[in-house]
Amino acid sequence: MADLSGKYLVGVYDDDDTVLHAVPRLRKAGVKIKEVYSPFPIHGLDEALGHPRTRIGIAAFMFGVTGCITALTLMIWTMGIDWPMIIGGKDPISIPNYIPITFELTVLFTAFGMVITFFISNGLGPGTHFHPRFDVRSTDNKFVMAIDLGRNSMSEEEISRALKDSGAEEVNIKQF
Amino acid sequence: MASAHSIPSIEERFEFTSGAKRNLLIGGGVGLALVALGAYLAATGGGHEAAAHGAEHAANAIGHATAEHAASGHEAAAAAEGHHAKSWVARIWANLWVNGVYFAGISVIGMFFISYNYLAQAGWSAVFKRVPEALPAFLPFTGIVLLVTFFFGGHDLFHWTHEGLYEVGGSEYDKIIAGKRGYLNTPFFVGRLVLYFALWYGLWRVIRNLSLQEDEIGGTEFYEKSIRFGTAFLVVFGVTSSTSAWDFIMSIDTHWFSTMFGWYTLASWHVAGLAVITLTVVMLRERGYLRAVNASHLRDLGKFIFAFSIFWTYVWFAQFLLIYYANLPEETIYYLERFRGYGGFYKAPFFITLFLNFFFPFLVLMTRDSKFTHSILKVACWSVIIGHYMDFYTNIMPGTVGAGAELGALEWGFFLIFLCAFAYSIASQLEKANLIPRNHPMLEESLHHDIA
Numbered sequence: 001m002a003d004l005s006g007k008y009l010v011g012v013y014d015d016d017d018t019v020l021h022a023v024p025r026l027r028k029a030g031v032k033i034k035e036v037y038s039p040f041p042i043h044g045l046d047e048a049l050g051h052p053r054t055r056i057g058i059a060a061f062m063f064g065v066t067g068c069i070t071a072l073t074l075m076i077w078t079m080g081i082d083w084p085m086i087i088g089g090k091d092p093i094s095i096p097n098y099i100p101i102t103f104e105l106t107v108l109f110t111a112f113g114m115v116i117t118f119f120i121s122n123g124l125g126p127g128t129h130f131h132p133r134f135d136v137r138s139t140d141n142k143f144v145m146a147i148d149l150g151r152n153s154m155s156e157e158e159i160s161r162a163l164k165d166s167g168a169e170e171v172n173i174k175q176f
Numbered sequence: 177m178a179s180a181h182s183i184p185s186i187e188e189r190f191e192f193t194s195g196a197k198r199n200l201l202i203g204g205g206v207g208l209a210l211v212a213l214g215a216y217l218a219a220t221g222g223g224h225e226a227a228a229h230g231a232e233h234a235a236n237a238i239g240h241a242t243a244e245h246a247a248s249g250h251e252a253a254a255a256a257e258g259h260h261a262k263s264w265v266a267r268i269w270a271n272l273w274v275n276g277v278y279f280a281g282i283s284v285i286g287m288f289f290i291s292y293n294y295l296a297q298a299g300w301s302a303v304f305k306r307v308p309e310a311l312p313a314f315l316p317f318t319g320i321v322l323l324v325t326f327f328f329g330g331h332d333l334f335h336w337t338h339e340g341l342y343e344v345g346g347s348e349y350d351k352i353i354a355g356k357r358g359y360l361n362t363p364f365f366v367g368r369l370v371l372y373f374a375l376w377y378g379l380w381r382v383i384r385n386l387s388l389q390e391d392e393i394g395g396t397e398f399y400e401k402s403i404r405f406g407t408a409f410l411v412v413f414g415v416t417s418s419t420s421a422w423d424f425i426m427s428i429d430t431h432w433f434s435t436m437f438g439w440y441t442l443a444s445w446h447v448a449g450l451a452v453i454t455l456t457v458v459m460l461r462e463r464g465y466l467r468a469v470n471a472s473h474l475r476d477l478g479k480f481i482f483a484f485s486i487f488w489t490y491v492w493f494a495q496f497l498l499i500y501y502a503n504l505p506e507e508t509i510y511y512l513e514r515f516r517g518y519g520g521f522y523k524a525p526f527f528i529t530l531f532l533n534f535f536f537p538f539l540v541l542m543t544r545d546s547k548f549t550h551s552i553l554k555v556a557c558w559s560v561i562i563g564h565y566m567d568f569y570t571n572i573m574p575g576t577v578g579a580g581a582e583l584g585a586l587e588w589g590f591f592l593i594f595l596c597a598f599a600y601s602i603a604s605q606l607e608k609a610n611l612i613p614r615n616h617p618m619l620e621e622s623l624h625h626d627i628a
Binding site for chain 2: 043088089097099100
């Protein structure tokens with residue numbers, strides 16, 4: 001059996017509705033789809049592709065809690081314990097004064113944490129090199145479906161035929 | 177996650193069953209019984225205790241207050257000496273006022289919701305539009321309650337109605353309040369009160385009629401007109417939401433003022449109104465109606481409550497922090513009264529408010545799934561509805577009944593009466609038309625609402 005790693009079949013569709021209906025059909029036939037690229041978001045596509053739900057919300061909450069605790073600890077320690085300071089006639093530890101900064105750090109940690117998590121989990125950002133371009137027209141007027149042959153048990157011909165049947169106007173082979 | 181592929185029928189009539197009517201009447205009856213019990217307890221037992229508290233507070237007030245506030249100290253002392261009977265009657269007026277203001281606000285938020293949805297030409301909300309549309313029908317009732325309460329109890333509730341405050345050189349003369357007379361005088365106040373309700377209710381009637389006609393005739397003409405009237409309402413409400421907040425609530429603590437107060441009250445009304453809308457939608461769905469409302473609509477409503485409970489907290493805190501930080505006596509007295517005044521009675525409601533309106537909905541509605549789970553939405557909505565009642569309670573009670581306040585049978589009885597009356601009003605409005613506005617131009621978009 002030939003080495004199929006890095007070899008992709010790329011189906012190009014002309015219509016968002018066609019691709020949306022093609023996805024469940026192909027999956028039913030046993031084709032494992034890597035990803036569908038589209039110039040705009042298509043409602044229901046994520047569900048159809050069966051992608052697991054993103055867990056970035058959980059990460060965001062954790063980052064937020066971290067930011068909140070960091071801010072409060074920092075202020076309570078520096079302003080209230082290590083070197084108590086009276087500002088504006090308030091107690092050294094006066095929580096209401098700390099709320100704006102706590103809020104800011106919570107938001108800051110959440111925002112940065114989410115961006116970094118997103119970059120890492122998607123293999124983006126500096127130092128990453130594999131950015132396959134299956135078909136540049138997916139940023140313009142075509143809907144592009146990528147199928148990793150190395151991860152499919154079906155043969156190239158079978159998948160190619162299934163893609164054509166599901167409405168793809170062309171099927172190309174890409175090797176990375 | 178419900179997919180938008182199969183859409184249930186849009187022809188459905190709500191039936192206000194006799195069982196539901198009976199339950200609401202029983203609820204109102206229980207409320208009435210609680211009020212009677214509370215009034216009896218207050219008139220027989222609570223009075224002395226309250227007077228004692230009053231005296232205590234008067235001493236405190238004189239001790240702590242600046243020269244400017246000595247006047248209110250005098251007043252409390254006078255109350256403690258002379259008007260023993262006043263406290264529990266005043267408590268009834270204050271309760272009517274709290275509930276009147278709160279439910280008037282929720283009612284008008286129905287109109288507010290429809291109006292900004294029209295102005296934004298929002299499509300998603302069309303399918304449950306009848307629910308916010310049903311709320312303002314309660315406005316005349318609350319308006320009359322407020323008017324009657326003001327006529328009979330205004331003297332007890334509003335310090336600025338006392339004539340002596342304006343007699344130059346008199347023993348009660350108060351320069352600051354006298355300076356506000358151009359705005360705070362009885363004819364102008366009553367005129368404004370009537371004007372608010374006339375404008376809110378009148379514009380609602382116009383929009384409601386357009387909506388009902390649209391149901392029968394169809395076409396986009398009614399929609400276009402509704403946008404114009406909705407926009408007009410928003411302009412009106414932009415001003416009147418603030419001025420009514422000053423009149424109904426802020427003027428009770430006549431010396432005190434906050435430039436955040438209009439926003440703060442609007443935020444409070446708004447999130448409570450959203451909670452009522454969501455709760456009504458959920459309850460209708462549980463009874464088999466509004467099947468066309470899908471998980472995406474519910475999630476958006478949940479987000480609305482989530483976002484606006486944060487907004488309320490933001491405004492609440494912005495008002496608090498500035499006053500706390502600046503530490504000016506004429507401003508901090510407002511919070512001192514709530515933290516320490518009257519034997520610390522208001523401290524508990526004050527912090528319970530913060531919990532019910534912020535921490536609880538914030539944590540409970542944070543996850544995605546909770547926003548379309550009926551049971552969680554219901555708990556969050558009730559938390560917000562009761563929390564904002566307590567919010568108005570802590571805003572109005574200290575300045576009106578002060579030490580005579582309780583959170584007992586009288587308070588919950590009145591709240592229950594208003595709640596049942598409000599539910600009755602909503603249900604009878606829902607019954608009047610098809611539950612889904614069948615000819616709304618945005619209906620198709622709304623039925624397919626999908627935020628994945």
